[in-house]
Amino acid sequence: MLHVEALWALNSWIDCCVLWVTGRILHQPPRWKRFLLATTLSTFVQVGMIVAVLPPLVETSVTFLLSVCIVMISFSVTGLARLFRSCFVFWACTSLIGGLLYVVQRFLVESPLDNYVNHPLGMLGILSIVLMGAIVCCSRVVESLQMKHLEETFSYEVEIKVNGQAWHGFGYLDSGNHVTDPFSKSPVIFATLNVANELLPQRVYESLHGNEISNWPVNWQKRVRMIPSRSVHVSNKMLIGILCDDVTCSLNGKKYSLKNVPVVFTQESLAFEKNCNCLLHPLQLLPCHQN
Numbered sequence: 001m002l003h004v005e006a007l008w009a010l011n012s013w014i015d016c017c018v019l020w021v022t023g024r025i026l027h028q029p030p031r032w033k034r035f036l037l038a039t040t041l042s043t044f045v046q047v048g049m050i051v052a053v054l055p056p057l058v059e060t061s062v063t064f065l066l067s068v069c070i071v072m073i074s075f076s077v078t079g080l081a082r083l084f085r086s087c088f089v090f091w092a093c094t095s096l097i098g099g100l101l102y103v104v105q106r107f108l109v110e111s112p113l114d115n116y117v118n119h120p121l122g123m124l125g126i127l128s129i130v131l132m133g134a135i136v137c138c139s140r141v142v143e144s145l146q147m148k149h150l151e152e153t154f155s156y157e158v159e160i161k162v163n164g165q166a167w168h169g170f171g172y173l174d175s176g177n178h179v180t181d182p183f184s185k186s187p188v189i190f191a192t193l194n195v196a197n198e199l200l201p202q203r204v205y206e207s208l209h210g211n212e213i214s215n216w217p218v219n220w221q222k223r224v225r226m227i228p229s230r231s232v233h234v235s236n237k238m239l240i241g242i243l244c245d246d247v248t249c250s251l252n253g254k255k256y257s258l259k260n261v262p263v264v265f266t267q268e269s270l271a272f273e274k275n276c277n278c279l280l281h282p283l284q285l286l287p288c289h290q291n
Contacts, residue, residue, distance in 0.1 A: 008043040015039045017131040019074055021093045021138045026086060030074040038073040042066050067091065093134075101130045157250035158278060160191070160199060160263065162242065163219070167198045171249070174279040179229050181241070181262045187281030188227055188241060189263045195277050196265035200242070208240065208265055225262045239264045249280065 016039075019030045045066060049059055068083075071090050077083045104126055158171035171189070179188040196205050204220050207213075213224055225241035241262035248257045263278075 004043065004047055007046065008040065011043050011046070012036070012039050014127070014131070015042075015070060017135060018090065018093050018097060019070070021097075021134060022071075022086070022090045023075070024138055025089050025093070026075070028075055031076060034076070035070075035074040038070045042070060067094075093138075097130060097134050100134065101127060104130060155276060156280065158280070159246075159248040159250075160189075160195065160244050160261075160278075161246040161248075162199050162223070162244040162263075165199045167195050169195070169277050170275045171278040171280045172276040173282065175282055177279050177281050179227060179239075179264075179281070180283075181225055181227055183225075184260070184262075186260065186262055187283045188239075189247065189261055189278055189280060191263050191265050191278040193265055193267060195263075199244075200265075209267065213240070227262060227264060239266075 015035070019035060023029045045062065049062060054062070067090060068087055071077060071086050072083065075086055077086050108126070156171050156173065158169055160167045174190075177188070177190065179190075180186060181188060193205075193208075196208060200208070201217075201220070204216055207215065213221060216224075220242075223243040225243055227239045227241045229237050229239050241264045244261050244263050246257055246259055247261040247263075248255050250256075
């Protein structure tokens with residue numbers, strides 16, 4: 001006896017998980033209302049195939065066409081190239097999940113859970129665990145790849161020089177950094193205290209966020225820049241910037257130097273990722289991308 005509602009529920013659950021994984025990889029969420037229509041039509045076609053007892057070749061061809069239709073309807077794919085790419089990812093995800101299910105099933109065959117493997121509800125539970133595991137793993141992998149891409153795209157090798165001292169490290173291009181020196185109109189760089197500890201004298205470093213600028217050596221007092229800033233949580237704030245002699249940014253093996261750049265050393269964490277210790281201003285990197 002064939003239970004159509006059970007077949008529809010199983011198809012919907014499996015297709016939903018596989019399409020969600022596919023959407024994460026394609027960076028395009030499925031349209032779930034259209035998906036329900038597609039999986040319902042797919043279920044009735046499968047019922048017809050079971051009743052009609054089609055030859056294996058015809059059954060395989062129909063299943064192939066059904067998968068293409070599900071992808072087209074769920075993602076509203078237009079264009080042959082995008083359709084092929086979406087279908088390829090969908091088939092790859094289906095094969096991966098099917099392979100994982102087969103491996104888990106074979107692994108449990110001769111185990112104490114053998115009786116549950118041969119039971120329909122037991123297989124449904126195993127299938128659900130495999131699907132949820134695939135979803136979690138796919139999410140972690142996609143997020144990791146996205147973060148890696150952002151790091152490679154917006155991270156630069158940076159060298160800051162001031163009064164004969166130099167710091168080498170990595171900086172991150174912050175599109176939200178619009179702070180400039182009000183007098184020279186020079187874009188401002190933000191850096192962590194780790195950078196300040198390598199560049200500034202101990203006396204200056206220890207009193208950087210106090211009101212002891214008047215006690216600094218005269219040559220360091222001349223480097224001080226008072227920079228007004230406004231943020232989401234603080235309406236107006238005066239930042240203390242240090243005028244650095246040279247800031248060099250490296251891109252694709254080429255170096256671009258900027259002279260007399262104000263650097264604000266902040267106690268806040270600026271790390272987009274653990275290697276970046278300063279935030280660069282978009283205007284400072286225009287020459288890097290124009291040449």
